Amino acid sequence: MKNKKALEMSFAWIFAIAVGAIIIVLAIxxxxxxxxxxxxxxxxxAARELVNVLDPLQTSVEDGKAQRIELIDETRIYNYxxxxxxxxxxxxxxxxxxxxxGEGWTRPGGDIKTESQYLFSENTIEGKSVYFFIKxxxxxxxxxDLMVMYxxxxxxxxxxxxxxxxxxxxxxxxxxxIDIKNNLIDCQNSSVSVCFTSGxxxxxxxxxxxxxxxxxxxxxxxxxxxxxxxxTYTGGLLYSAIFSSKEIYECNINRIMKRVNYLSELYIEKSxxxxxxxxxxxxxxxxxILSELSKNLEDSSGLLSIKxxxxxxxxxxxxxxxxx
Amino acid sequence: MQTFLKMEHKKLSKKAQLKIQQxxxxxxxxxxxxxxxxxxxxxxxxxxxxxxxxxxxxxxxxALVTKIASTxxxxxxxxxxxxxxxxxxxxxxxxxxxxxxxxxxxxxxKIYPVTENSECRVSxxxxxxxxxxxxxSNSAPISSFISLCRKDSNNGRIYDKCELxxxxxxxxxxxxxxxx
Numbered sequence: 376m377k378n379k380k381a382l383e384m385s386f387a388w389i390f391a392i393a394v395g396a397i398i399i400v401l402a403i404x405x406x407x408x409x410x411x412x413x414x415x416x417x418x419x420x421a422a423r424e425l426v427n428v429l430d431p432l433q434t435s436v437e438d439g440k441a442q443r444i445e446l447i448d449e450t451r452i453y454n455y456x457x458x459x460x461x462x463x464x465x466x467x468x469x470x471x472x473x474x475x476x477g478e479g480w481t482r483p484g485g486d487i488k489t490e491s492q493y494l495f496s497e498n499t500i501e502g503k504s505v506y507f508f509i510k511x512x513x514x515x516x517x518x519x520d521l522m523v524m525y526x527x528x529x530x531x532x533x534x535x536x537x538x539x540x541x542x543x544x545x546x547x548x549x550x551x552x553i554d555i556k557n558n559l560i561d562c563q564n565s566s567v568s569v570c571f572t573s574g575x576x577x578x579x580x581x582x583x584x585x586x587x588x589x590x591x592x593x594x595x596x597x598x599x600x601x602x603x604x605x606x607t608y609t610g611g612l613l614y615s616a617i618f619s620s621k622e623i624y625e626c627n628i629n630r631i632m633k634r635v636n637y638l639s640e641l642y643i644e645k646s647x648x649x650x651x652x653x654x655x656x657x658x659x660x661x662x663x664i665l666s667e668l669s670k671n672l673e674d675s676s677g678l679l680s681i682k683x684x685x686x687x688x689x690x691x692x693x694x695x696x697x698x699x
Numbered sequence: 700m701q702t703f704l705k706m707e708h709k710k711l712s713k714k715a716q717l718k719i720q721q722x723x724x725x726x727x728x729x730x731x732x733x734x735x736x737x738x739x740x741x742x743x744x745x746x747x748x749x750x751x752x753x754x755x756x757x758x759x760x761x762a763l764v765t766k767i768a769s770t771x772x773x774x775x776x777x778x779x780x781x782x783x784x785x786x787x788x789x790x791x792x793x794x795x796x797x798x799x800x801x802x803x804x805x806x807x808x809k810i811y812p813v814t815e816n817s818e819c820r821v822s823x824x825x826x827x828x829x830x831x832x833x834x835x836s837n838s839a840p841i842s843s844f845i846s847l848c849r850k851d852s853n854n855g856r857i858y859d860k861c862e863l864x865x866x867x868x869x870x871x872x873x874x875x876x877x878x879x
Binding site for chain 2: 391423637
């Protein structure tokens with residue numbers, strides 16, 4: 376009767392189990408937090424390194440550059456663009472594939488802000504290799520380096536001769552992920568197709584509209600038609616429009632125009648400065664118009680009027696007293 | 700008999716209390732040990748992080764001089780490694796470029812031909828030797844040699860005058876650098 380077969384435990388045991396459980400829970404909590412902060416640190420460092428790598432890629436007097444960057448792990452890069460401030464900024468966040476969680480991605484690390492770089496890309500790109508395509512933007516003086524970032528394969532279908540030559544000159548199998556094909560059916564199914572004639576079943580359609588005397592090709596300016604809308608481009612902005620989302624493209628155009636505005640003002644001041652030394656330039660009126668147009672630009676559709684005044688300035692900027 | 704039982708119960712209770720105390724001390728000791736290991740690990744990580752920050756900033760600064768020298772605001776007529784002295788003079792006081800370039804200041808010092816050592820102002824330009832942007836320092840740790848160019852005239856004939864100069868970049872020094 377007395378044996379009730381109950382498990383008898385002393386208080387010491389109960390106390391040890393309770394405190395032990397608390398210690399294990401705390402240990403698991405701190406370990407999980409440590410892993411999380413480790414990922415955060417790694418992702419922030421990767422974003423900083425990526426932005427650092429971009430600095431030497433900027434062009435000096437070259438016409439363009441292409442570069443491939445190989446990442447250690449499968450990585451997702453988030454590109455944000457902000458217009459706020461004197462020059463606006465691009466913000467980069469990086470997230471690596473979760474090595475323990477199968478298909479998932481780790482939480483992005485801290486964002487790295489860059490004011491002096493103009494990064495054109497889709498809002499999010501992912502892959503183990505990231506490709507860069509750098510072209511200077513001239514309006515008519517060099518105002519910025521357009522840094523196009525992509526990871527997907529792009530297939531240019533029957534591009535005009537000058538674009539084909541430029542792409543072939545800038546890129547090769549190692550530093551680009553661009554194919555040039557004569558027909559759309561020759562492109563890989565997974566690639567983003569870029570066509571230069573409307574009416575085709577392409578992901579991106581480029582329509583040229585440059586007909587003035589200053590145009591070397593009809594594609595010197597025009598429109599890029601994509602799923603997320605139409606983007607107007609001039610000159611080197613063609614590639615930026617093809618490879619980036621409308622949101623990033625329009626924001627970066629706004630940032631570049633802020634810089635064109637400041638540079639125009641600088642050249643107006645310079646023209647006054649050198650005229651004292653007998654170097655008259657006669658460009659002040661046109662530069663003032665360019666400054667006003669770039670300051671008030673609302674979206675990329677205004678680029679055509681900026682191109683027109685830029686061409687005018689370029690034609691006048693000749694001789695020993697040229698400004699740029 | 701009752702007194703004996705009471706005494707025995709008291710003895711057992713004291714023994715149990717002692718055991719609980721022993722266990723508590725042991726658990727506290729284990730806890731302190733874990734906390735110490737954790738602290739040691741965190742300080743080690745913090746030290747490593749500081750080293751990495753220095754490395755990353757070093758990487759950035761190495762490319763900075765080349766970048767600044769070829770920036771559209773300073774380059775002279777799209778010539779590689781040439782800086783426009785007139786533009787430099789006009790950019791003095793344009794503080795917005797400090798954050799844009801991520802620098803604290805720029806010092807450009809003419810080296811050849813040798814001229815009287817004086818800071819350039821509107822009143823003495825171009826007969827001066829040093830142009831300073833956003834700083835009053837006379838030197839900075841990161842430097843490179845460049846051509847400092849401007850338009851000049853000789854008997855009414857305009858020409859490009861370029862002189863050998865040294866560009867020095869001052870950066871924020873919240874992290875100490877060791878240059879080897």
